[in-house]
Amino acid sequence: MQLLEEKITAWRQEIARAESIGTEALRELESHLRDAIDAELERGATLVEAFDGAIAQVGSADQLETEYRKVYPDYSWAKRIIWMLSGYALVSLALKATWIAQEVTEEIGARWFPNVPIALPEPIQFEGPSIYRPEEGIHRLDHVQLYVLAGILAMLAATALAICFGARCIRGKMPWFDRLFAPCSALRSLVFIFISFGIIIFANLPTSWRLDRWNSVEDFGLSLQFFGSWGDLAKLTMLIAFSFWALTQLKKIRERRFVIWMFAGFFVVVGLVRLAGLTGGLMGTLVYAISPEFASANVMSRLPGFFYYSRGTFAAFVCQVGLCLGLAFFAFRIAFSGRAPKSERVVHWLWNHALFLMIIWYLPQAWGKVVTLISLRRPMYSIEPDDPMVVLEGMSLAFANSYSIAPLFAIVLAVAAGWVLFREQRGRTGGEELLSE
Amino acid sequence: MATVSRELVAASSKPLVLSILAKKGESYGYEIISQVRMLSGGALEWTDGMLYPVLHRLERDGMIKSVWKKSDTGRDRKYYRLKQAGKKEIERQKAQWGSVSGALDKLWDEGGEPCSS
Numbered sequence: 001m002q003l004l005e006e007k008i009t010a011w012r013q014e015i016a017r018a019e020s021i022g023t024e025a026l027r028e029l030e031s032h033l034r035d036a037i038d039a040e041l042e043r044g045a046t047l048v049e050a051f052d053g054a055i056a057q058v059g060s061a062d063q064l065e066t067e068y069r070k071v072y073p074d075y076s077w078a079k080r081i082i083w084m085l086s087g088y089a090l091v092s093l094a095l096k097a098t099w100i101a102q103e104v105t106e107e108i109g110a111r112w113f114p115n116v117p118i119a120l121p122e123p124i125q126f127e128g129p130s131i132y133r134p135e136e137g138i139h140r141l142d143h144v145q146l147y148v149l150a151g152i153l154a155m156l157a158a159t160a161l162a163i164c165f166g167a168r169c170i171r172g173k174m175p176w177f178d179r180l181f182a183p184c185s186a187l188r189s190l191v192f193i194f195i196s197f198g199i200i201i202f203a204n205l206p207t208s209w210r211l212d213r214w215n216s217v218e219d220f221g222l223s224l225q226f227f228g229s230w231g232d233l234a235k236l237t238m239l240i241a242f243s244f245w246a247l248t249q250l251k252k253i254r255e256r257r258f259v260i261w262m263f264a265g266f267f268v269v270v271g272l273v274r275l276a277g278l279t280g281g282l283m284g285t286l287v288y289a290i291s292p293e294f295a296s297a298n299v300m301s302r303l304p305g306f307f308y309y310s311r312g313t314f315a316a317f318v319c320q321v322g323l324c325l326g327l328a329f330f331a332f333r334i335a336f337s338g339r340a341p342k343s344e345r346v347v348h349w350l351w352n353h354a355l356f357l358m359i360i361w362y363l364p365q366a367w368g369k370v371v372t373l374i375s376l377r378r379p380m381y382s383i384e385p386d387d388p389m390v391v392l393e394g395m396s397l398a399f400a401n402s403y404s405i406a407p408l409f410a411i412v413l414a415v416a417a418g419w420v421l422f423r424e425q426r427g428r429t430g431g432e433e434l435l436s437e
Numbered sequence: 438m439a440t441v442s443r444e445l446v447a448a449s450s451k452p453l454v455l456s457i458l459a460k461k462g463e464s465y466g467y468e469i470i471s472q473v474r475m476l477s478g479g480a481l482e483w484t485d486g487m488l489y490p491v492l493h494r495l496e497r498d499g500m501i502k503s504v505w506k507k508s509d510t511g512r513d514r515k516y517y518r519l520k521q522a523g524k525k526e527i528e529r530q531k532a533q534w535g536s537v538s539g540a541l542d543k544l545w546d547e548g549g550e551p552c553s554s
Contacts, residue, residue, distance in 0.1 A: 025489065028466065028515045032485060035467035035512075059486035071490040071497075 007051050008033065018065035020072045033058055267328035441481050449481070450491045452530035458501060458519045459527055465514045466492065492517055500526050 008030065015026055036057050040050035058064070441449075457472050458464055464472075470488050473481055495501045500523035508514045519527075 024515075025493070027513070028489060029486070031512060031514050032466045032489075036485065038510075039467075057485045059484040063484060064486040067484075067487050067490045068493075071494045 004037070004047050004051060011055065014061050015064060018061050018068065020065055020068040022072075025068065029058065029064070264328050264332050267325070439480065441477070446481055446483060449534075450483075450487075451495065452527065452534060453481075454488070454491055454495060455500065455519065455523050455527045455530065458517055459524065463516050463518045465508075465516050469517075495523065498522075 011033070012026065012030055015021060015029060021029070033054050036054035037050045040053045041047070045053060059067070453473055453476075454469060457469050461468070461472075466485070466488055469492075470483060470485055473483060473488075492501070492503075496503055496517070500520055501517045502520055503515050503517050505513055506516050
């Protein structure tokens with residue numbers, strides 16, 4: 001009898017993966033299966049024969065999925081959309097937590113570390129962020145506050161320690177945790193995190209590179225901007241790390257398709273938001289081309305401030321849109337087919353070359369800085385605010401950064417999911433449809 | 438007895454299920470499908486999984502209603518029962534199938550070709 005229960009459990013798990021079959025339908029099918037098994041047993045079949053016979057009568061998971069989909073064609077999409085929203089919400093919440101952690105670190109840092117100018121050897125000196133505010137002109141920032149660096153280092157150390165400590169404590173006790181870190185040792189995680197974050201900070205010191213001094217953040221607000229820039233890219237790093245982890249879990253994902261829907265949802269939202277930003281930037285460019293005065297008076301003055309990003313940043317945004325939508329496509333493809341397009345060797349390659357991909361991700365930005373410097377032959381902060389190219393870049397990036405569009409997408413998705421569920425509840429009109437191919 | 442085609446099985450599923458429920462008052466999936474098999478002498482080959490989408494569609498269309506109950510064996514079962522709209526639908530189906538059957542009977546009883554040219 002235990003064997004039978006095990007077989008039924010395995011069958012239930014298999015059927016549960018069918019997207020059109022809900023919990024109640026599954027319960028009903030299980031009840032049916034048990035009836036069918038009893039009937040077979042009464043006819044004198046052995047347990048195994050009875051089970052196999054009943055399964056043959058009920059139909060395979062694929063057959064059931066096909067039949068149920070005829071009645072619930074949208075149910076699978078409702079499920080998927082809900083998972084997609086969950087994925088987006090989950091990542092957003094995680095990201096929000098990182099922002100809060102940043103602010104807390106800063107508060108503590110500001111209290112305990114004095115504002116000290118840092119003198120670094122010339123070859124590794126950089127320029128800090130510069131910010132344009134219409135009413136104040138362009139800031140040139142003179143010092144990096146020690147607490148900013150301390151905060152970054154503290155967060156990195158805390159993350160690495162948490163991973164190492166957590167891995168040591170949990171390993172062997174929680175199978176999911178072992179699987180999570182299966183592709184990398186704790187040491188490898190540590191190295192990965194340090195190097196990748198190092199690249200982010202290096203590639204994203206938000207202005208041009210200068211060798212004569214390390215400029216810095218003047219006040220708390222500006223340091224927040226510095227952190228904001230760092231956090232934004234940390235977010236993208238998380239995205240990449242998250243997707244690599246997902247890819248290494250393909251086997252699991254094949255079994256639990258909702259996970260891949262979650263990824264797909266996040267990639268779609270982020271990709272679309274970036275796309276919307278770029279579109280906004282192009283619109284801004286158009287407005288500026290038609291009437292620079294109108295653009296300056298109505299657009300620029302209403303925005304709190306502009307970062308001067310390099311052209312490369314703009315290129316990076318284009319790459320990010322491509323990458324996000326590409327990952328979304330990849331996720332959708334896995335979700336629909338239930339398997340990776342190619343063998344898992346691809347996945348292992350991706351993981352092993354994560355760092356390489358990180359560099360590719362940020363290369364456009366780094367190149368942009370170099371190109372800007374060479375083409376302008378002057379430090380960015382000395383560009384006049386009405387320099388058309390700078391204004392265009394600033395506007396494009398201001399739009400591109402409008403993460404406020406994200407909730408809009410979430411609302412659209414939520415409404416779509418709600419509508420689908422509402423239709424399921426109400427049932428469609430007619431009742432004339434017959435089950436046919 | 439010749440096996441009924443897939444299309445006809447699908448088309449006849451609704452009147453069959455409704456009529457079985459009308460006759461038994463209340464029934465559940467396994468019993469309904471056993472009835473179908475018995476009545477048709479095996480000519481109507483349904484996979485069991487095919488029945489439930491039909492039942493769910495009928496319920497959604499307001500023709501039947503369902504309730505979970507404990508069976509005699511203590512197992513949870515979902516029982517279906519006909520609603521007023523279902524009874525009306527049976528009448529409609531009777532008329533429709535009667536027309537089809539009547540037309541075919543006439544043609545076939547006469548022993549002639551369905552159409553001569």
